[in-house]
Amino acid sequence: MKVTKTLILACLVIVCNLGHGQLSDGAHRSEYYAVLPFWESPYQPVKGGYPITEEEALHRINLKVDYNASNQVIATHVRIGEEYKEFEGRFGNLNINAPHTKITHSPDKEVHHFFDRFGNRVSVMGKVYAKIYEKDALGRNISLTFIDANGEPVSDWFGVMSYQWFHEPNGSIIEERLDSNGELVPLRGEFHFLRTRMTFDGYGYFGTLENVDAEGNLVNTDNGAAFFKYYYDSQGRFDRWEVFDANGKPAIGPSHTAGEQNVWNGYELEDIVFFDQQKNPATHWSGAERWHFETDGFGNRTLLEFQDGEGNPKNANGGYAKYVAEWTANGRHLLSETYLDEKGLKAVHRISGVNRVEYVRNPLGLILEKRYLDKEHNLMNRKDNGVALEKKRYDVNHALITTELFDVHGNHIQNP
Numbered sequence: 001m002k003v004t005k006t007l008i009l010a011c012l013v014i015v016c017n018l019g020h021g022q023l024s025d026g027a028h029r030s031e032y033y034a035v036l037p038f039w040e041s042p043y044q045p046v047k048g049g050y051p052i053t054e055e056e057a058l059h060r061i062n063l064k065v066d067y068n069a070s071n072q073v074i075a076t077h078v079r080i081g082e083e084y085k086e087f088e089g090r091f092g093n094l095n096i097n098a099p100h101t102k103i104t105h106s107p108d109k110e111v112h113h114f115f116d117r118f119g120n121r122v123s124v125m126g127k128v129y130a131k132i133y134e135k136d137a138l139g140r141n142i143s144l145t146f147i148d149a150n151g152e153p154v155s156d157w158f159g160v161m162s163y164q165w166f167h168e169p170n171g172s173i174i175e176e177r178l179d180s181n182g183e184l185v186p187l188r189g190e191f192h193f194l195r196t197r198m199t200f201d202g203y204g205y206f207g208t209l210e211n212v213d214a215e216g217n218l219v220n221t222d223n224g225a226a227f228f229k230y231y232y233d234s235q236g237r238f239d240r241w242e243v244f245d246a247n248g249k250p251a252i253g254p255s256h257t258a259g260e261q262n263v264w265n266g267y268e269l270e271d272i273v274f275f276d277q278q279k280n281p282a283t284h285w286s287g288a289e290r291w292h293f294e295t296d297g298f299g300n301r302t303l304l305e306f307q308d309g310e311g312n313p314k315n316a317n318g319g320y321a322k323y324v325a326e327w328t329a330n331g332r333h334l335l336s337e338t339y340l341d342e343k344g345l346k347a348v349h350r351i352s353g354v355n356r357v358e359y360v361r362n363p364l365g366l367i368l369e370k371r372y373l374d375k376e377h378n379l380m381n382r383k384d385n386g387v388a389l390e391k392k393r394y395d396v397n398h399a400l401i402t403t404e405l406f407d408v409h410g411n412h413i414q415n416p
Helices: 005-018
Strands: 029-035 049-052 061-067 073-080 100-106 109-115 130-135 141-147 162-167 173-178 195-200 206-211 227-232 238-244 259-265 268-275 290-295 301-307 322-327 334-340 356-361 367-373 389-394 400-406
Antiparallel strands (some): 029 049, 073 100, 100 109, 109 130, 130 141, 162 173, 173 195, 206 227, 238 259, 259 268, 290 301, 301 322, 322 334, 334 356, 356 367, 367 389, 389 400
16 A cells, blocks of 8 residues: 555644644543563554553553543553653663654544653654554554655664555454565564564464465475464463474574573563473574573663573673663663673673763753773773764753764764
């Protein structure tokens, strides 16, 4: 389905005329979740995990979802307590892209706009300023197009400019992802599923994701994977996935494993265990057999530790075993990121050559400087782009104006 520039601009006019701040009006009820939604497709953009009460949400990172009287989602809010939460420090999600998303509905469209924690319109996933869903007569999503701030079609960071969905009589959905030339795009990265068929379980969560040809037949990718099965616990938290070939036999998927098992501790994801076709420990593309997480009292991840099959720290493919994040006392803002080896000693990131990243913030928490440091805590030029220091400037509404890059000698570096 082709989305014309006239249609895109018309959608922008409708939304802009509603005015900033009014898009959240009309909330009939709200729900609160401790876990951001699992993602394999933007077909279903909002599906939280681990429902919590409004009182519980006051004390931690949470997803607040607002509904209108027709039970349509009109806004999502990623917060810590009642304050908006930035996406940083390995905290983020592929469906929920900004602290505040506003959604408007018409009979055949659904438009998503994105805002920072100060209420400024922002772009996400690269230069995506808005997402426009088109719907059929039954209200089902049939396409999604990304547009930039000028109302022009734009690709997201996976190279996708539009999604097309085709509803099958048995309830499954065929998804095609198209680039700027109208060519099929793989799901993402090394996930080489080109044309996918999705099914959902009785609670609306992903059940299977299949790689199919134009006739709807299961086909293996080059590594022998044809479909995934997904499982959830009673709280809607993602439990595990498993990979199979076209004959239904366990197979190795794009992560170099046959699946992964999530281990939860209350609200928080504590471990991801990777396994092979026989359910034995398998080495993930990261170079580890397990990922172990630790969090603070707000739900911020303070540690990612790569581990072997026995749960021991392991130097993985990134050149380090432990990623350590330090947050402000109120949990709202990231202060530093540090890399350590399997013995807890200072290590450097293989690509950047950096041991530590520090953030200098103003009283509102806005980043003024981002500093890249070596093992001696000296400012250093990153190996990959030569940047030692980033300086940011904002306007009176706290919207980012510029990011300037410098090397250790204070020389300007051209933004990529």
